[in-house]
Amino acid sequence: MINNSKYAFVTGFLIFTLFPVFWMFKISLTPDRLLYSEGVVAWPSQITFDHYYAVIVEGSFPDYFLNSFIVSFTTAALTTLIAIAAGYALSRFRFSGKTFLITLLLVTQMFPIVMIIAPIYNVLTFINLVDSLTGLILVYTAFNLPFACFLMQSFFDGSPQELEEAAMIDGCTRLQALEKVTLPLCLPGIGATLGFVFTAAWSELLFALMFINRQSQMTFPAGIMNFVTKFSVDWGQMAAAMILALIPVCIFFAYIQKFIVQGLTAGALKG
Amino acid sequence: MNNPVSFKMPSFSPAWFYLAPTLLFISLLVVVPLVTGISYAFYSFDLLAGTKEFAGLDQFKKLLSEDTVFVQSLVNMLFWTSASLFFQFSLGLGLALLLNNGFRGIKIIQPILFIPWAVPSFLIGLMWIWMFNPVTGPLPYIFEAIGLMETPENILSDPDHAMWGPIVANVWFGIPFFTIMLLAALRSIPTDIYEAANMDGVSDFQAFRYVTVPLIAPTILITLLIRAIWIANFAEIIIVMTNGGPANSTQILSTYIYDTAYQKMDFGYASVISIALLFLLMVYGFAVGRIRNKMPTYV
């Protein structure tokens, strides 16, 4: 009984999640002429792989994907590492200025990005990193850091401090105790942070659009904007590009979930 | 927080060593631009010409005395934020609990359920426009079939219900965020706690209420806090789907700020509205912070 309702819920979620994606998949296979003429149908009377061919072979999408991957991966790694250090400090130390610091980190999230995008552009011009993937990575890192710090803090808060202290009494330095005892316990949190930052960078558009000029440096969301012109949206190719872009993310998540599951085992070992 | 010892000894805490890289990034790429952005509010500012004239508090007076779109956008924003947050959180928590229990096929289904979080937000908007359009999408016919609509129409052009379009899109997008964060928190709870509770003869619901919830409470609070801030500031889906229309019915503060800054090119006034938004969010953040401080920490 309980089991059945559980599966019913999961199926419901799956439908809600996948239905729009399925619809885009359908569009990606529909020839342009049939796109509007067939009305609302679940599957076109004729399918074509032209859109995929155009995206993969004719366009610059392999480059865009590579750029996106470099940016997302570096941002995720950099942000998570820095946030582990900061989250640890916020969780384990008491120091003056802490409340101020937390407030500051929060406030950075509260001001609309459209208002600060011009000043950031000026900073990037100043350090000569406009129109470069490196500049984009630095900006993404800065904007993902506040939340990543809070997240790591809350995971450190949730992990028992006694074990770490015991290790330190046994002669470990603080860093050794962190590395050997606490970090393994926080693997799920680290996995979640990595996954979160990776996808945030993977799907970010506004900064990518504003800070990158050359076609060769574009990330995939900015590249996809090429399909939206003043008069028409190239739905077929856009849908194909979107479906392709989901594949690496699924793989990344499939990998990350091992991380998240490990938490369970780590917790069990402790007892 | 107010540890008297740390006040008496303002020596250099080792915490700053761990915080140094964060501070470097935040100050250079966020705080400096942020202060610049806030300073616009006191100027009549022309981005293109690069000129600015000091305007003092004039623009704040205008906001408080004569701006009706501001009031409408504020009301819309409260609705947009609370409805999106409510559905994202409750569905996300439900899904996290399901996934935490585990079932067959979970390894395949789990990554799929996270897909929406990885779709760029303007694509989400375009995708849902397509779904809501009676010429191309199935939703109007589904709404008609279940009696929500008399004829299959586009909800996005109905000023009384248009906001639900972007909200549905936003909920679709945001569920995985809560799922992944809460799932990670659930997985961090050592299983022996449950075993102990089980031996004491505690029911499942009681275990959830008295063991699970307190242990994941810090994560719940921080995700609720940050997500509300993001949703309030999140304009892209609305800009793509309705552009604030029809007749301002989906105009929220962040879309209004965007229009003011880049259509009217009035960065000064846009900054004033942003400061109002910032103030509201700080009040909210302060309230959540109070709740957080009252909770015991589990150490």
Added chain:
Amino acid sequence: MIKGAVAFIVMVFGFAVWQATSGKADDPNNLLIVEVNTSAERTGLLRDQLDDFEAANPGLTVDVISLSWGQAFEKLSMMVAGGQIPDVIEMPDFWLSRYADAGQIADLGPYIEKANFDDDLEGDTFKYGSINEKLYTIPYGYYLRALIYNKRIFKEAGIEKPPLTIEEFYQTAKTVSELNGVSGFCHHGGRGGPVFYYWLMTTMNGSDQFFDEDGNSTFYNEGAIKGLTLIRDLYQNGYAPQDSLNWNFNDTVSGFYSGTCAMLHQTPDSLPALRKRMDEDDFASAPMPLGPSGKSFPHLGYIGWSIFEKSSNKEAAWKLVQHLLNRQNNQTWAERGGLVPIYTGISQDIFAANNASQGWLKTTQDDRWSYLINPNYLPEIAEFDSITVVQSAQAMLLGDKTPEETAKMWADFLTEAQTRWLKKNKGVDQ
């Protein structure tokens, strides 16, 4: 593990510093041109023409930045504010006053004095691109409005010819809407659509002027209010799709080729998108319907090439603009982009050859039609066009505001802006 992490962070920083210090020199012989009305095909055409230019002018090179239309204005203003200034820019009419007021673009007057253009250059070309007697942009083509209609649907509804008058336009929309699942008019209720109201209001007024001699807006005249009432009735009676209230450019075009609606108020550059998805025989075009005065004022927009005041090599930039505007390049540009070219001789060739373009041919040749130009010199025009009119017209179509209230509001906005402008530029004090 921790050591590895620290090493990684240091590595990324090191790379950033290395990138930041390896500066790029600013070469005056390398021109930067920014296009804003981007599409893949057009970028290719532009590149071809630039390659010709490079071949003809050894030593000069040209780089292109292609901005996507939706975010072009934001992005360009940021580049300019950040000091990254291009040499040549594609300048839509409604941006002109912003950039001119900010002193960012150069007066091309001195350059055209020395230059030769063919005799059949559209007489008003330089007037259109000027504000206060200074030439800030030279249009490369015109976005003239005409009425595109679906021949197949017209036949089904028993309509034989496109509407000639506004009265007939309304009746045609009504007749077509009696068919199942089709509406008469593809209304453009979102951004970019207000020019339809301007056409309707001025044509009903019988004058192509936005302001009377005293600088008061003509939008509160009786004809203008009648015009607004007509479009409100048309929408409320269901002769336009319900969601056209909030349609954008591409929604109107896709609404038309999907057969959702049968009449489209558009510029000729929408034709390539239509040809791609419809049979050539299924659609045709007619001039915009005539008003009670027997005249009609279809809207004329333009995009041109401008040169930045801070360009490091204005002479070369001017050479480039001239190259892009020469007869041969303008012809390809207009043909491929579906524009009214700036040389009237070419214009007849292009439109006569093409069945779907008859509406434009007639508009350009018959005296009953003359062009309506927005008051692009007003700095507030972008705000008026993209926010004020869009949101308040939606309120009117929904019945929240009467046409009279709406007309009053627009007239007040324009009159105020006009007064301010006259005061500043002509020393008129009212």
